Amino acid sequence: MPILGQNQYGKAENRVVKITRDGATHHIKDLNVSVSLSGDMDEVHYSGSNAHVLPTDTTKNTVYAFAKEHGIESAEQFGIHLARHFVTSQEPIRTARIRIEEYGWERIEHTRQGAHSFVRKGQETRLTQITYDGSAWEVVSGLKDLTVMNSTDSEFWGYVKDKYTTLPEAYDRILATEVSARWRFNWTDDERETPDWEESYEQVRKHLLQAFAETYSLSLQQTLYQMGARIIDHRDEIDEVRFSLPNKHHFLVDLEPFGLKNATEDGAVYFAADRPYGLIEATVLRDGVEPRIPVDLTNL
Numbered sequence: 001m002p003i004l005g006q007n008q009y010g011k012a013e014n015r016v017v018k019i020t021r022d023g024a025t026h027h028i029k030d031l032n033v034s035v036s037l038s039g040d041m042d043e044v045h046y047s048g049s050n051a052h053v054l055p056t057d058t059t060k061n062t063v064y065a066f067a068k069e070h071g072i073e074s075a076e077q078f079g080i081h082l083a084r085h086f087v088t089s090q091e092p093i094r095t096a097r098i099r100i101e102e103y104g105w106e107r108i109e110h111t112r113q114g115a116h117s118f119v120r121k122g123q124e125t126r127l128t129q130i131t132y133d134g135s136a137w138e139v140v141s142g143l144k145d146l147t148v149m150n151s152t153d154s155e156f157w158g159y160v161k162d163k164y165t166t167l168p169e170a171y172d173r174i175l176a177t178e179v180s181a182r183w184r185f186n187w188t189d190d191e192r193e194t195p196d197w198e199e200s201y202e203q204v205r206k207h208l209l210q211a212f213a214e215t216y217s218l219s220l221q222q223t224l225y226q227m228g229a230r231i232i233d234h235r236d237e238i239d240e241v242r243f244s245l246p247n248k249h250h251f252l253v254d255l256e257p258f259g260l261k262n263a264t265e266d267g268a269v270y271f272a273a274d275r276p277y278g279l280i281e282a283t284v285l286r287d288g289v290e291p292r293i294p295v296d297l298t299n300l
């Protein structure tokens with residue numbers, strides 16, 4: 001009979017976001033936690049007996065419940081706590097390996113009250129496309145992979161409801177998106193009117209972030225318009241901005257079965273879903289200008 005070799009199992013990539021509220025100042029811990037357990041697991045492989053198997057689903061629930069019950073001080077402390085729990089609470093489990101990736105967030109500087117607007121650490125990608133046909137120029141610049149989050153000041157309600165609608169109305173939700181934007185310059189080839197391209201990029205990025213942070217949002221569509229309008233209003237060199245904004249959904253985890261209240265107002269634990277996602281796209285134009293940025297930004 002062939003012999004079973006090394007084996008391990010668990011739930012990989014539990015995306016857990018914990019918000020801690022300190023008055024109007026919020027703190028984020030954003031982790032991707034993978035649990036892998038091993039031990040006396042021969043029988044499940046040989047005969048299918050699950051008598052020693054703690055379900056991977058349970059390991060997932062444990063990650064979310066621990067985040068709420070004990071908080072997340074650091075990835076190391078959180079991982080140590082989980083590993084100890086699995087090995088000491090289940091006799092057949094001899095080894096627990098917890099792998100954690102932590103995503104860093106920086107605060108967005110802005111002028112509104114509160115400290116609950118963040119931009120993911122790590123550089124976004126800056127883009128540009130220049131087209132010249134011997135007479136006319138077109139310069140379209142932009143960015144992608146700029147991830148931002150407001151941990152409050154976002155609602156979504158009053159939408160159409162048909163027989164397939166199950167979405168509960170939200171009066172205090174997380175709003176997070178990964179901004180992909182392109183903006184078109186009105187520059188022709190007049191030396192005197194050439195923008196300072198570096199300065200322009202920094203300013204557009206700043207206005208986009210500040211508009212995101214300072215908009216009390218009733219929908220991502222409304223936030224998108226505010227970001228575009230702010231750029232058009234502040235940057236004379238730009239006539240058109242197009243956005244593609246995935247709505248990076250954060251779902252409140254139901255921890256009632258474990259006797260834990262997980263409510264937005266006390267700082268909650270969220271499941272950060274990667275797909276499917278809402279995708280909100282629109283162009284914002286200077287009045288009187290024709291749109292020229294393609295609808296599908298991947299074609300640019």
Ligand SMILES: O=c1[nH]c(=O)c2[nH]c(=O)[nH]c2[nH]1
Pocket residue numbers: 156167218219220221247278
């Ligand atoms: O900001 C949002 N806009 C929507 O169109 C939408 N649809 C949805 O299910 N959630 C959201 N959120």
